Each structure stands twice: as structure tokens, then as C-alpha cells.
Amino acid sequence: MASLNAPMSVQELTAQAANYEYNAYIPLKNWLRTANTMQKEAQVYEAEGNDPQTYLLLYRHANLVLDHLQNHPEKSKPENRKALNAATAAVGVDLQKLEEIRPRIKKRHEEFQERRKAQLKAMGSLEGRNATLSQEFDGLSLSQKAAPRSRRSYERPTLDAEGNQSLAAKLAQREVKRRDAARRSVRQAGVSEEEEQERRTAGMWGDWETELKRQSKEGDDDLQSQLQEVARMQQNGHRAPNFSRPTSIQEASPYHYPTVPHHGQERWSGTESRLPSQGVAPLRPPKEHIPRPLDILPPALPPKPPKPSTPSYLYEQPRPPPIPGKYTEPEPAAPPIPGKIVPRPASPTQDLDEFTFKPSAYLENGEPLRTIFLPSQLRALFLQSAVYNTRLNLETCGILCGILKSNALFITRLVIPAQTSTSDTCEMTNESDLFDYCDSEELMVLGWIHTHPSQTCFMSSRDLHTHVGYQCMMAESIAIVCAPSKSPDWGCFRLTDPPGKQTILSCTKPGIFHPHDVDYIYTEALKPGHVVELRNAPLEVVDMRSKK
Structure with missing residues (x-):
């Protein structure tokens, strides 16, 4: 078995990309959203230099669109044609990027294999060594020899999400500010x-x-260079050049602009040392007489010393100062004993782009789940938006949107869509507005949140059928249930995979609420799952409901 850091070959990435579950009974609009999400994730990984993950997502997107969505039973519906055509057109971009990435992946894998063979050969020449020792060197990769500045995201050190929450908050704040600034610059x-x-x-x-x-x-x-050139040429008395773009009309036209006439004085030619407005120059001062060397008199002789009648003590040489006494240097005092300095462990806070977050949990089938950072203030803000419905015993739902950065998902936007509610259900009235908004803001849908005004905190059968669409779109998608009148008052869940996801997808029982034969359908996602609550995380609430 290859080690965790061993680079995958093109064949291995292709096989992994094609290994996903496709169900034709899932509406085509859900699959199209899934394809759109793959495109967004691939763009983020490409910007971070993660060639393997970019290749995997682009290949999976092309495979999904060409091999499955083109044959979906709902492909002929008018509401799906535009999105399906856009997804098909995007495949052309996928194939072009795959051709660009493939040689880099192949080269990295071949270099790793050559180095591994050399290591195994060296290990075989040592006495007393067995084959298990070679496994310790199997994890060596190019990232351990590459300079820190040239590391790609898949070569950077991985961090635990639970133990680096403050670092994750800084990363999320910086990324949100960067995206906002980029959006403003494009608008301008x-x-x-x-x-x-x-x-x-x-x-x-x-x-x-x-x-x-x-x-x-x-x-x-x-x-700036043009302005400097104009100033320089004007100072030298030359004509300022014309930096405007030449045209055929300007070159062929014999027309010369008239000069401005000057009355009462001649036009300044630029060769004089004064401007016309400066008037008549003053007279030159008379020449100063410079004495010749013969005219310079020698310096006067110093005065003679006074006569002897002057008191002799005025001419005595100064006496030397008295010899000081011996100076005894005091013994230096011992320096104070410094306190113990506890060395701080190396932290990657110096550069927020020099690390990635490792998976914090795994599905029941063994696939890793990326960390979702959940702002700690999200529930309070959502309940504040839902307080009117909660008092009327009506459910309220919201959509959890966010971004992908450093192999982790950050919830940065809580969107309250237009909706209709009852005491047991909540339905969005215009899904297209929501997804258009997410596309315009470069946001990915990471899950949803809703209230149970009078019920306990659990996932009803209606909730399970709603959530399976989100989890098919992204395996890390979560469902948060808030039951403010019960204890516990909230929970964060996901479908098990397997058996929960497969059970709900194959369920054909009628009715909004019905039991399922499988017990272990959903599980906690917060602890010990892949969701980590994050303080000081950026979060914006957008209410798309019509104001009453």
C-alpha cells in the first residue's frame, strides 16, 4: 500500500475520479448543481497549485456530464437545457486543462518512483535490515526537498483543524477580504x-x-514616464513630444495649427536664459579685482615676547596635574539569573499559505471528509432571523454558504431564502434566485439549517429526503436542526454513507413523513465528526424574504 505522501499516478487519479455513485432518479437540476460545485472546487485547487485534486475534479466533471447527464431522463426539459448546455461547454475547458496538468503529475510520480527504487536498493545493502524499514522511507516525497516558497498545496504540511482554530479564523478573514476587494475592482x-x-x-x-x-x-x-519626459525636454528647450496614438489622418493631414500672436514683444524662442515675462535683465556687476601673487603681502610677524621686567611666573611652563591615587576596580556583581525560556513550537502563522488542513473525519466507506468550519455565532443570528416564525410555531430554514480554502470549507454566509412554512415543513419558493446569488458571489452551498419550533432536535423523514440532495452535491454537506424549546436545543448531522444515503435515495414510500427500516441513517457531524465551531469567523446574514 502506498504511503500517505506518495504521489498518485495519472491512472490512479483517473480511476478514483470515476469512482462515484450516480443515480438517475436524482433530479437533473441537482446533478447540474453538483457539476457546478465541482467546477468551483477545481478552480480553487488550481489556484493553490494542487494538480492532483484539480485533475481529479475536472476528470470527474467531464465524466459526469458526458457519460451520465447527457443521457439523464430529464435532459429534454426546457428548464434544464440552458444549464446542461453550459455544463457541456465547460467540458472543453476541462479537457484542455487536463492535458496541461497530466505531464506534471506524470513527472512527479516518475521522480518519486526513481527515488523510491534508490532507497530500497540502499536499504537492501544494509545488514540486519528487513523489508519493514523501507516502509518508513516510502513516505518521502519531493515536498521534503523542495524549497518552502515553491511548495504546492499538496506538498505543504497538514494541520489539525481542531487545534488550529485561531489560524483558521485569520485565514478565513483574509480570504473574505481578498474576494471582496477583487469583486469591487472588477465592478469599478x-x-x-x-x-x-x-x-x-x-x-x-x-x-x-x-x-x-x-x-x-x-x-x-x-x-509617469511620459510626464517625466515632457518635463525633461521642456527644461532643455525642446518641443514636447506627442504621446497620443498616431492615426493615418494625423500623418496625412497638411494642416498646421496657427500660433498665438504676441503683441509688443518678440516671441520667446526658448534659447534665451529668461522668460519674456521676466522683463529686462539687470546690468552685470563690475569685475572684481583679483590680486596677483606679487601683490599679496606676507603675513605679519608674531609679537616679540615681553621684556624681563615682566614677572617670571607669567612665562613658566604649566605644571602637570597631580598623580591620582590608585583606583581599585570593584568586583563585578553577578548578573541576575534569567527566568526559564520555554521555546515556542514552530507555527505556520508567518505565512497563511504554507499549510493545508488535513481531513478531520471519514465516511463509513472510508472516504475522507474535509473540515467544515462553523461560525460560533451562526445559530444565534439564525434564531434571531427566525424569531417571528418561531413565535407562530412555524419552521424557518436557511442555507449555509461558504468558500473552499487550504483543503477546508468555511461557512461565511447565511442566506435566508424566500420560503413558505408550516409547523412541520419549510419550502423554498424560488431556488433559482438562491443559486444565482451564490454563483454571483462565488459561494458554494455547504448545507442548510432549520428550526423545530415545538419538536425535539432530530432529523425527520422529510428532513432526510431534503438533505440527501445536498449530500449528493457535496459529501461534507451538513444539516443543522435548532429546537429552541427543547434540550438539546440543536444538533449538526449528516447521512451515513453507507447505509443512510443509499437508503434514502432508494426510498419510494409515499407521504411526507414515513418510517425507514434502517436504524443508522444519520449521525452527528460536530463531534467527533468533520465540523469544527470557529470563533471570530467572518459571517454575513442575507435575508432574501420579502419585508412585511
Whole structure:
């Protein structure tokens, strides 16, 4: 078995990318959202330099769209045609990027295999060594020899999410500010939302931001150099150059602009040492007489010493100062004993891009789950938005949106969509508005939250059927239930995989509420799951409901 740090080959990544569950009974709109989420994740991993994960997601996206969604029973519905055509067009970009990434993955894997063979050969030459020792060297990768600045995200050290919460909060705050600043710069550049979305889906978003900054800087530098050139030439009395772009009309036109006439004085030619407005120059001062060497008199002789009648003590040489007494240097006092210095462990806080978060939990089938950082203030803000419905014994739901960074998912936006509610159900009335908003804000849907105003904290059968769509879209998706009148008053859950996810997908029982034959359908996601509560995390609440 390969070690954790061993780079995967192209064949292994391809096999892993094709290993996912597809169910034609899931609505096509859900699969299209899943494909869109894959595209967003691939763009983030590509920007971080994670070639293996980018390759896996792009290949899976192409496989899903071409091999499955093109044959989905709902492909002919009018509401699905536009999104399906957009997903199909994006596959062309996928294939182009796959061709660019494949040689880098192949080269890294071959270098690892060569180094591993050399290590095994060296280990075989040592006496008293067995084959188990070679496994300790199996984990050596290029990342241990690469310079820290050249590390890609899959070569960086991994951190535990639970023990590095303050670091995660700083990372989330910086990333949210960076995205907001990039969005504002694009808005100020006059890019329409349609063009902006096309650039994102085409994988050009990161290059577009860089190009925009580069062009702005080049324009500033070019203008500054032109101004400096004008000032220099004017100081030298030359004509200022014309930096405007030449055209054929300007070159061919014999027209000369008239000069401004000057009355009462001649036009300044630029060769005089004064401007016309300065008037008549003053007269030159008379020449100063410079004495010749013969005219310079020698210096006067010093005065003679006074006559002897002057008291003799005035001419005595000064006496030396008295010899001081012996100075005894005191013994130096012993320096104070310094306190014990406890060395601090090395922390990656110096550079927030020099680490990634390792998976914090695993599905029942063994697949890893990335960490979801849940803002600690989210529940209080959601209950505050739901207080009106809660008093009327009506459910309220919200959508958990966020971003992907350093192989971790951060919930940064709580969206309250337009909805209709009863005491036991809650339905969004316009899902397209929600997903259009998420696309425009570069957000991924990471789960949902809803209230049980009068019931206990649990996942009803209706909740399970609702959540399976989110978890098919992303394995890490969570469902939060708030029961403010009960104890416990909240819970964070996910479907088991298997058997819960497969049971709900294959369930055909009628009715909103019905029992299921499987007991272990869902489980806790907070502890010891993949969800970590995070203090000081950035969070924005967006209420899309119509104001009453």
C-alpha cells in the first residue's frame, strides 16, 4: 500500500475520479448543481497549485456530464437545457486543462518512483535490515526537498483543524477580504455580471484579476514616464513630444495649427536664459579685482615676547596635574539569573499559505471528509432571523454558504431564502434566485439549517429526503436542526454513507413523513465528526424574504 505522501499516478487519479455513485432518479437540476460545485472546487485547487485534486475534479466533471447527464431522463426539459448546455461547454475547458496538468503529475510520480527504487536498493545493502524499514522511507516525497516558497498545496504540511482554530479564523478573514476587494475592482472596471460569470465558468477568473492589476500598473507607469519626459525636454528647450496614438489622418493631414500672436514683444524662442515675462535683465556687476601673487603681502610677524621686567611666573611652563591615587576596580556583581525560556513550537502563522488542513473525519466507506468550519455565532443570528416564525410555531430554514480554502470549507454566509412554512415543513419558493446569488458571489452551498419550533432536535423523514440532495452535491454537506424549546436545543448531522444515503435515495414510500427500516441513517457531524465551531469567523446574514 502506498504511503500517505506518495504521489498518485495519472491512472490512479483517473480511476478514483470515476469512482462515484450516480443515480438517475436524482433530479437533473441537482446533478447540474453538483457539476457546478465541482467546477468551483477545481478552480480553487488550481489556484493553490494542487494538480492532483484539480485533475481529479475536472476528470470527474467531464465524466459526469458526458457519460451520465447527457443521457439523464430529464435532459429534454426546457428548464434544464440552458444549464446542461453550459455544463457541456465547460467540458472543453476541462479537457484542455487536463492535458496541461497530466505531464506534471506524470513527472512527479516518475521522480518519486526513481527515488523510491534508490532507497530500497540502499536499504537492501544494509545488514540486519528487513523489508519493514523501507516502509518508513516510502513516505518521502519531493515536498521534503523542495524549497518552502515553491511548495504546492499538496506538498505543504497538514494541520489539525481542531487545534488550529485561531489560524483558521485569520485565514478565513483574509480570504473574505481578498474576494471582496477583487469583486469591487472588477465592478469599478466596468465588467458586467454576465461577462464576470462567463470568465468564472471558463476558468479565467484568476487570470482576469491578475491581468486587470497588471494593466492598471502598466498604465500608471507609462503615464509617469511620459510626464517625466515632457518635463525633461521642456527644461532643455525642446518641443514636447506627442504621446497620443498616431492615426493615418494625423500623418496625412497638411494642416498646421496657427500660433498665438504676441503683441509688443518678440516671441520667446526658448534659447534665451529668461522668460519674456521676466522683463529686462539687470546690468552685470563690475569685475572684481583679483590680486596677483606679487601683490599679496606676507603675513605679519608674531609679537616679540615681553621684556624681563615682566614677572617670571607669567612665562613658566604649566605644571602637570597631580598623580591620582590608585583606583581599585570593584568586583563585578553577578548578573541576575534569567527566568526559564520555554521555546515556542514552530507555527505556520508567518505565512497563511504554507499549510493545508488535513481531513478531520471519514465516511463509513472510508472516504475522507474535509473540515467544515462553523461560525460560533451562526445559530444565534439564525434564531434571531427566525424569531417571528418561531413565535407562530412555524419552521424557518436557511442555507449555509461558504468558500473552499487550504483543503477546508468555511461557512461565511447565511442566506435566508424566500420560503413558505408550516409547523412541520419549510419550502423554498424560488431556488433559482438562491443559486444565482451564490454563483454571483462565488459561494458554494455547504448545507442548510432549520428550526423545530415545538419538536425535539432530530432529523425527520422529510428532513432526510431534503438533505440527501445536498449530500449528493457535496459529501461534507451538513444539516443543522435548532429546537429552541427543547434540550438539546440543536444538533449538526449528516447521512451515513453507507447505509443512510443509499437508503434514502432508494426510498419510494409515499407521504411526507414515513418510517425507514434502517436504524443508522444519520449521525452527528460536530463531534467527533468533520465540523469544527470557529470563533471570530467572518459571517454575513442575507435575508432574501420579502419585508412585511
